[in-house]
Amino acid sequence: MSSVRPGAPAPPPPPDGQPEIALSPGFVARMTGQMRAGGWIAPLLTVVVAFFMGGLVVAATGHNPLSTYKAIFDGSGLQWLFPWTSGPDRDTAAINLQQTLLTTGPLILLGLAVGYAFRAGLFNIGGQGQYIVGSIAAVWAGSSWAGMPGWIHVILAMVLATAAGATWAGISGALRAITGANEVITTIMLNWIAIWLGVYLFGLGGPLQNNAQPDVPISNDIVHSARLPVFWGDADLQGLHIGIFVALAAAVVYWVLLNRSTKGYEARAVGFNPEAARYSGIRVGRTYVLVMATCGALAGLAGSLDVLGWQFHIATNDIQGTQLAFLGIAVALLGRNTALGTCLAALMFGALVNGTSVRNLDPAVFEPELAQNLTTVIQGLVVLFVSADVLILLIYNKLRPRRRARGGGAAGPAGDTIEVVA
Amino acid sequence: MSPQNAGAAELALELRGITKRFGALTANDAVDLQLRRGEIHALLGENGAGKSTLMSVVYGMARPDEGEILIDGEPVTIDSPREAMDRGVGMVFQHFMLIPVMTVAENLVLGAEPRKHGLLDLAGARRRTRELSDRYGLKVDPDARVSDVSVGQQQRVEILRALDRGAKILVLDEPTAVLTAQETAELAEVLRALRDAGTSIVFITHKLHEVLDVADRVTVLRRGKTIGTVDTAGADDASLARMMVGRDVVLRVEKEPGKPGQPLLELDDVHATDDRGLPAVDGVSLHVRAGEIVAVAGIDGNGQSELIDLISGLRPCTGGHVRLGGKDITNCTPRAARDAGIGHIAEDRHRRGLVLDFNLSENLALMDYREGTRFGLLKPRRMLDAASRLLHEFDVRGGSPVTPARSLSGGNQQKVVIAREISGNPDALIAAQPTRGLDVGAIEFVHRRLLAERDAGRAILLFSLELDEVRALADRIVVIYDGRIVGELPPTASDEELGLLMTGSGAGRVASS
Known part of the structure; x- marks a missing residue:
């Protein structure tokens, strides 16, 4: 068996379906538009309602939702943050939290990769493909040039992975800019191309297949000097590597890029109103290419973190089983495309993934096999509720007099109530 | 002008002291309005004076914070458009609520479809459309697709639909904004005919000549308050403009010959x-x-x-x-x-001239956001300062540099566009x-x-x-x-x-x- 995501469920069957996100015509526009207020009430309510509904699912299977959530929380290692956790509990929690944060790092990057596109009015559903080409570039670079000094080697591998992701997504951006091809379609198609490219490269007889094990569809190992240093926990037991800081740094860069840079300003202008952007002299097509390339760079970097941090090689069934990037969409939606929100949402989903894993969840409370599906259920509910945030706000506004302005002509000067709250 | 108790019975609709607040903003401040039976009553005011808010209160889309609504002299509460319809209030919005791919007849019966054996009775819908069309003299083709007919025709469908639901009080929100001059004249004819048949009409507008042309009486709103109600017979452009704006307005600016x-x-x-x-x-x-x-x-x-x-x-x-x-x-x-x-004040400020979700400083910087930047980083301080200066110079009201452009009234939005284009020298x-x-x-x-x-x-x-x-x-x-x-x-x-x-x-x- 090849590498398995730390504490994560066994790879699900090959992805035969893309994530189920309703692509109503106004979806991306709404995602672009609703982010301006940066409100925290709606995402918080979304989480509460999603967990509540997830609890109903747990109850329907005949288990106690509260003790199940408690066990998931324990499995995530988050109780390490409480000072009263001590003794052996604290050691276990530390290991679990390391696992959670190992997932959180790439999830932050994948969430940003979706969020930046949303801000420019694009839907990057191709995080998966960009992540895969990033991992391929990283594993190739990291397993070659054995004699290179470690730091240079690591950075080179990460830069190559970033460039590969940027190129991959840039293709979709260029297609959108030049031919008007919808990036939703092209990024999905490039996902499949990336998957089969990886299967070919690392499959039996493939050009990058392991030299020493001709019978295993797996890549060469990353040389030791090119691995990301572990700073917390045991390096041999998938301790926490410094990639989490790379991800946090990327979130800071993302904030500056989006809010303080001319390129981010152009991206937001294009996202809100491409026609006004064009009229102002902003080159809309070029902005599409740049935005997509930036997103791809983030997703590619995420791939390199996993490869250089704990996987150290790629097997063909890893590539086919990668679902992390789709979780990135939920992260971006829940995090409202903001830097801080994305980090928090990534932590929540990282905790959920690890808290429900076979390794971390107490089977006496809830069978991990079922619990893994709970992650998917909650992921789905989050996407559903964020997309249908009107529902959430309805709950919030329930006792208030609601004013649904029908058509612009009827709207008062205060605008739409729902948007004000969001 | 003062309410006459004896005349209460002849009032189709009366609003007493309606107040509606949105957060810190008071859109309507103790507004009174008396609509007589069988009159065309214009509701006149600047953009953002609270006309549309007032009518959304009448149509049950906004609940007033204070005040009373009386229909036929009876106090009522209206919580939804459906209730408004049940009480005989019909509304024609500036942006039509029609489904373009459906025919005129299908749109007309939408929401109250005639049925036969549990199925939609299309023939009945067509018949009903034709009857209404004949009765009110509003010519429409029941079988035409809405997307194929003119804007004026679409508006007729809206009016007919309101009448079909039994509207005795018809509210039209800036009905002429989308019409050509010819269509506007036709609409005036239609409204007069409806009035003569007993319908009471509220006509929201900010165009003075339309008021004088079509309406019998006019109520003027300014900044959410009722300024007064006058008969159009004794009014003229200048007096209405003064009521509306609160000062004398030069309707045609003087100009020296150019050099x-x-x-x-x-x-x-x-x-x-x-x-x-x-x-x-x-x-x-x-x-x-x-x-x-x-x-x-x-x-x-x-x-x-x-x-x-x-x-x-x-x-x-x-x-x-x-x-x-x-x-x-x-x-x-x-x-x-x-x-x-080349400076360019765009034809359509919503589609082109502004990024409505950007704040004013971001909008004002659309052409020069790169000015003075280093390492590709914006200069928010410079943008805000420039915006404060321009907002002051161009007398933009209702917003600071960090206000979203969307929340400004149309006139102030336009001033922002003009300020930006002129400041580019x-x-x-x-x-x-x-x-x-x-x-x-x-x-x-x-x-x-x-x-x-x-x-x-x-x-x-x-x-x-x-x-x-x-x-x-x-x-x-x-x-x-x-x-x-x-x-x-x-x-x-x-x-x-x-x-x-x-x-x-x-x-x-x-x-x-």
Whole structure:
């Protein structure tokens, strides 16, 4: 068996379906538009309602939702943050939290990769493909040039992975800019191309297949000097590597890029109103290419973190089983495309993934096999509720007099109530 | 003007002390309104005066914080549009609530479909449409698709639908905003006929002449308060404008004759196609001199939009040359056109002129956000300072530099666009429908400013569908018809002279002023 995501469920069957996100015509526009207020009430309510509904699912299977959530929380290692956790509990929690944060790092990057596109009015559903080409570039670079000094080697591998992701997504951006091809379609198609490219490269007889094990569809190992240093926990037991800081740094860069840079300003202008952007002299097509390339760079970097941090090689069934990037969409939606929100949402989903894993969840409370599906259920509910945030706000506004302005002509000067709250 | 208790029975609708707040903003402040049975009552006010809010209260879309609504003398509460309909209140919105792919008859019965054996009775729907159409003299074709009929026709469908639901009180929100002059005249006829048949009508508008033309009485709102109700019989433009704006308004600004200098903007036999690839601008030649306003008059859709786009680099020029100050700027990018000195007050401020979700400082920086930047980082401080200065200079009200553009009234939004374009210090300024949808106070401001910019030596090319505006501002008028300049007239030209040229029946009198 090849590498398995730390504490994560066994790879699900090959992805035969893309994530189920309703692509109503106004979806991306709404995602672009609703982010301006940066409100925290709606995402918080979304989480509460999603967990509540997830609890109903747990109850329907005949288990106690509260003790199940408690066990998931324990499995995530988050109780390490409480000072009263001590003794052996604290050691276990530390290991679990390391696992959670190992997932959180790439999830932050994948969430940003979706969020930046949303801000420019694009839907990057191709995080998966960009992540895969990033991992391929990283594993190739990291397993070659054995004699290179470690730091240079690591950075080179990460830069190559970033460039590969940027190129991959840039293709979709260029297609959108030049031919008007919808990036939703092209990024999905490039996902499949990336998957089969990886299967070919690392499959039996493939050009990058392991030299020493001709019978295993797996890549060469990353040389030791090119691995990301572990700073917390045991390096041999998938301790926490410094990639989490790379991800946090990327979130800071993302904030500056989006809010303080001319390129981010152009991206937001294009996202809100491409026609006004064009009229102002902003080159809309070029902005599409740049935005997509930036997103791809983030997703590619995420791939390199996993490869250089704990996987150290790629097997063909890893590539086919990668679902992390789709979780990135939920992260971006829940995090409202903001830097801080994305980090928090990534932590929540990282905790959920690890808290429900076979390794971390107490089977006496809830069978991990079922619990893994709970992650998917909650992921789905989050996407559903964020997309249908009107529902959430309805709950919030329930006792208030609601004013649904029908058509612009009827709207008062205060605008739409729902948007004000969001 | 004072409420007469004896007359309560003859009031179809009465509002007493309606107050509606949105957060810190009081949109309606103790507003009173008395609608008599069988009258056309105009609700007049500037953009943002609270007219639409008041009517959304009547139609059950907003619940008033204080005040009473009386229908036929009885106090009622209206919590939803459906309740409003049940009480005989019908509403026609500025943006129609029609489904374009369905027929007129299907749209008309939508929400109250006739059934036969549990199935939709289309024949019944058609019959009902025809009956209504005959009874009220509103001609519509029941079988036409809504997307195929004119805007005026669509509005009739809306009116008929309200009548079909039993509306005794009909509220029309800025019904003429989307209509041509001809359609507006037809609508006035329709409303008079409905009034004579006993329907009570509230007519929301900010256009003075419509009030005088159509309404029997008028209630004026200003900043959410009732200023007064008067009979239109004794009122005139000036008195209504004073009530509406709160001061004397110059309805037609005085202008000195221009002192034109060298030609700055020159078009030489330019051509362009429309979005479908058909010729739209077909060999236009004209020039605008420094310190001169040249107005392009014409009926909408005769190539004006394409000509604007062509000059500002938003549409390819398929033939001919555009020169600015002697420099060829044909087919340059929008940014290069701006850098060369073209300013452009966009025709549609929502679609083009503004990013509504950006705040005012971001909107005002749309052309110069790169100024003074280093390492590709914005200068938010500079943007905010510049915005404060411009908002003050152009008297933009209702917002600070960090207010979203969306929350400003139309007039103030337009001032933001104008402030930005003028602050770019362009040699030539294209002003496309610069006062569309603005009230008289804002129009006066825009007109004064454009004349001031003319006197400062800019070359201004004005596109307008309003002949009054064209005459008020222009030093020369050129008429565009079917993508060609068919004549040039002085600003003293009469409606008839202009009209003949605009409809293509003029004798191509090309003369210089």
